[in-house]
Amino acid sequence: MAHGAGGTASRRLIEGLFAPLLYGASSEPLGDAAHLVVNGARIAITTDSFVVKPLRFPGGSIGELAVNGTVNDLAVSGAKAEALVVTFVLEAGLPTEILQAEIQAMGEAAREAGVRIAGGDTKVVEHGKADSMYISTTGIGAPIPGVEISPASVRPGDKILISGPIGDHGITILLARGELDLEADLCSDTRSVLPFVAGMARCAAPSIRWMRDPTRGGVATSLNELARDCGLGVILHEHAVPVRDGVRGACELLGLDPLHIANEGQLLAVVAAEAADRALEALRGVAGGEESRIIGEIREQPAGAVLVTTQYGGTRIVDMLVGDPLPRIC
Amino acid sequence: MKYVDEFREPELIKKTAEEIRRLADPNRHYRLMEVCGGHTHAIYRFGLKDILPANIELIHGPGCPVCVLPMGRIDDGLSIAKNPDVIFAAFGDMMRVPGADGSPLEHKARGMDVRIVYSPSDAIKLAKTNPKKHVMFFAIGFETTAPSTSLTLQRAQRESLRNFSVFCNHVTIIPAIRAILDSPDMRLDGFIGPGHVSTVIGCRPYEWIAQNENKPIVVSGFEPLDMLQSIVMLLRQLRAGEARVENQYTRVVPWEGNGAALRAMVDVFELRPYFEWRGLGFISQSALRLREQYAEWDAERKFDVPGIRVTDPKAAQCGEVLKGVLKPAQCKLFGKECTPEHPIGALMVSSEGSCAAYYNYEHRKAVLASSLSVVA
Numbered sequence: 001m002a003h004g005a006g007g008t009a010s011r012r013l014i015e016g017l018f019a020p021l022l023y024g025a026s027s028e029p030l031g032d033a034a035h036l037v038v039n040g041a042r043i044a045i046t047t048d049s050f051v052v053k054p055l056r057f058p059g060g061s062i063g064e065l066a067v068n069g070t071v072n073d074l075a076v077s078g079a080k081a082e083a084l085v086v087t088f089v090l091e092a093g094l095p096t097e098i099l100q101a102e103i104q105a106m107g108e109a110a111r112e113a114g115v116r117i118a119g120g121d122t123k124v125v126e127h128g129k130a131d132s133m134y135i136s137t138t139g140i141g142a143p144i145p146g147v148e149i150s151p152a153s154v155r156p157g158d159k160i161l162i163s164g165p166i167g168d169h170g171i172t173i174l175l176a177r178g179e180l181d182l183e184a185d186l187c188s189d190t191r192s193v194l195p196f197v198a199g200m201a202r203c204a205a206p207s208i209r210w211m212r213d214p215t216r217g218g219v220a221t222s223l224n225e226l227a228r229d230c231g232l233g234v235i236l237h238e239h240a241v242p243v244r245d246g247v248r249g250a251c252e253l254l255g256l257d258p259l260h261i262a263n264e265g266q267l268l269a270v271v272a273a274e275a276a277d278r279a280l281e282a283l284r285g286v287a288g289g290e291e292s293r294i295i296g297e298i299r300e301q302p303a304g305a306v307l308v309t310t311q312y313g314g315t316r317i318v319d320m321l322v323g324d325p326l327p328r329i330c
Numbered sequence: 331m332k333y334v335d336e337f338r339e340p341e342l343i344k345k346t347a348e349e350i351r352r353l354a355d356p357n358r359h360y361r362l363m364e365v366c367g368g369h370t371h372a373i374y375r376f377g378l379k380d381i382l383p384a385n386i387e388l389i390h391g392p393g394c395p396v397c398v399l400p401m402g403r404i405d406d407g408l409s410i411a412k413n414p415d416v417i418f419a420a421f422g423d424m425m426r427v428p429g430a431d432g433s434p435l436e437h438k439a440r441g442m443d444v445r446i447v448y449s450p451s452d453a454i455k456l457a458k459t460n461p462k463k464h465v466m467f468f469a470i471g472f473e474t475t476a477p478s479t480s481l482t483l484q485r486a487q488r489e490s491l492r493n494f495s496v497f498c499n500h501v502t503i504i505p506a507i508r509a510i511l512d513s514p515d516m517r518l519d520g521f522i523g524p525g526h527v528s529t530v531i532g533c534r535p536y537e538w539i540a541q542n543e544n545k546p547i548v549v550s551g552f553e554p555l556d557m558l559q560s561i562v563m564l565l566r567q568l569r570a571g572e573a574r575v576e577n578q579y580t581r582v583v584p585w586e587g588n589g590a591a592l593r594a595m596v597d598v599f600e601l602r603p604y605f606e607w608r609g610l611g612f613i614s615q616s617a618l619r620l621r622e623q624y625a626e627w628d629a630e631r632k633f634d635v636p637g638i639r640v641t642d643p644k645a646a647q648c649g650e651v652l653k654g655v656l657k658p659a660q661c662k663l664f665g666k667e668c669t670p671e672h673p674i675g676a677l678m679v680s681s682e683g684s685c686a687a688y689y690n691y692e693h694r695k696a697v698l699a700s701s702l703s704v705v706a
Contacts, residue, residue, distance in 0.1 A: 319690050
């Protein structure tokens with residue numbers, strides 16, 4: 001199960017099994033989408049599957065995630081999503097209204113993100129062989145002019161930006177499962193991050209070095225991947241990282257670290273120091289990006305690791321998430 | 331956030347750290363044990379070691395419930411749940427703890443019905459919604475969690491719930507501290523006393539540590555300021571040549587403990603003659619089992635329990651680490667064969683386990699020591 005949780009085991013599965021068998025000896029770092037040249041035209045392509053419980057939660061639903069997730073994977077690779085194709089895997093006996101609601105949610109999310117749903121496929125499996133509904137989306141996108149990102153371009157001194165408070169989605173889902181008897185006034189942050197990418201690109205395109213939407217495994221896992229891929233140190237200032245009180249409270253109670261909690265609508269970016277303020281202004285100028293912050297910077301050391309500085313002058317290493325976050329009780 | 335932020339106030343923390351520096355005798359090396367795994371976790375998470383003077387050494391204690399559980403108990407519990415009519419329910423803390431044939435989570439992936447619950451009463455809910463199944467709650471923890479198991483068992487009895495039982499692994503903290511103090515290779519100057527356990531048992535049970543062993547103990551909260559203040563209180567006692575029990579965590583811990591919780595425990599549990607602890611071996615009267623009148627809800631009486639005994643891998647030095655004799659990184663397997671992803675011992679699993687805390691927050695920092703000067 002840990003192989004699907006987005007942390008170290010997922011990475012090992014991809015690098016150890018998929019990459020060598022499918023891509024041969026190519027040693028390009030793993031990004032969120034592949035950029036290819038087809039008949040002279042550059043396109044970006046990516047795919048993602050969505051397995052969510054519960055299907056609907058405050059702030060969103062599986063259908064909305066399935067659109068935004070793929071739009072976001074393209075966006076953080078520096079591409080604007082143009083078209084999606086969708087596969088549904090449905091469990092026999094799923095009420096039509098539930099399916100209809102998700103199709104509607106997909107339609108709305110696609111309109112908002114400005115992407116066309118160009119086709120799809122449906123499979124129905126026996127009752128008990130799937131958990132009501134799985135959705136898979138594949139998207140193609142057009143590269144945004146001037147945006148050329150790669151971990152190799154990251155330099156000491158670069159700044160790390162986030163487009164808003166972290167952990168909303170993961171904690172919302174955890175609470176929406178209803179197993180905790182905890183309530184908080186929280187909503188998933190599911191949304192397209194393309195407006196953030198486009199906003200930064202308008203004023204600082206050549207200075208954007210790296211981007212991610214920190215989904216499973218959270219900000220900590222994305223930044224650990226960056227640290228590993230660029231071989232530099234990632235320094236995060238804990239007090240600068242925006243976290244809502246509801247998320248902080250739930251994390252305190254359950255022994256979780258907000259840095260490991262999933263997001264579905266935040267942009268995490270590394271920008272050259274001289275353009276950082278401009279990029280921050282651009283993020284803040286996008287609706288929903290008012291709480292954007294600079295949360296850290298790149299240094300030479302600790303090479304390949306993420307170091308968090310606490311407010312009192314202490315430090316700690318933050319690693320990738322191992323498996324799913326499990327609440328601590330005893 | 332109320333009750334949290336005021337105990338993380340940077341200015342106060344700096345001041346308290348200065349006070350510690352002023353009180354600590356530079357010619358003396360202090361060895362203070364934090365008994366509770368929650369404290370170990372907080373020390374690493376907040377980077378407290380970086381702000382303490384080098385001659386104050388914090389030594390992690392045995393207060394991590396999943397760490398002290400011998401592997402055989404997990405296998406015993408899982409062997410009952412191999413019956414397809416049994417649901418294995420436990421706290422999230424237990425889910426990644428390795429048994430000889432895998433953790434509860436790995437058994438779940440292979441088809442066992444394993445559920446995470448957030449309180450023992452959730453296990454009762456589970457039993458009611460699954461009337462055709464038997465729900466076995468795998469109970470762990472010190473006196474912190476034992477009262478909620480007691481209340482759950484009282485309720486099961488009151489409601490004559492037939493498809494529910496408890497596999498009891500509750501342990502008590504005092505015998506563990508005694509075992510540490512009896513250990514010949516241990517030299518300690520004082521204790522940072524457990525906070526959550528003391529909300530239940532109060533501060534009196536520690537008096538023998540002060541009186542007979544002549545060591546100060548300060549019951550402490552879990553926020554950075556709590557812990558630093560507790561160190562101040564310990565240093566003051568040591569400076570004055572005193573050994574007393576003090577309560578830093580007065581906002582939560584009553585001196586006399588929680589009477590209602592203690593009564594519920596006494597109603598449901600009795601002491602086992604002896605119980606095996608990982609690393610510490612068999613300790614007499616150190617664990618709880620269900621009294622005769624709750625036999626019907628006692629998984630150990632209801633089911634055949636194989637009584638599996640699994641010795642830890644020879645090279646693993648969990649016991650020494652658990653007793654505070656070795657630092658996590660001094661174990662031969664640390665960070666090599668034994669990592670949070672492939673834990674060999676439970677100390678590498680629980681976020682309260684000293685090995686996991688050290689690995690997650692400190693280990694690579696030590697490897698990359700040069701980073702510190704860059705950050706300062």
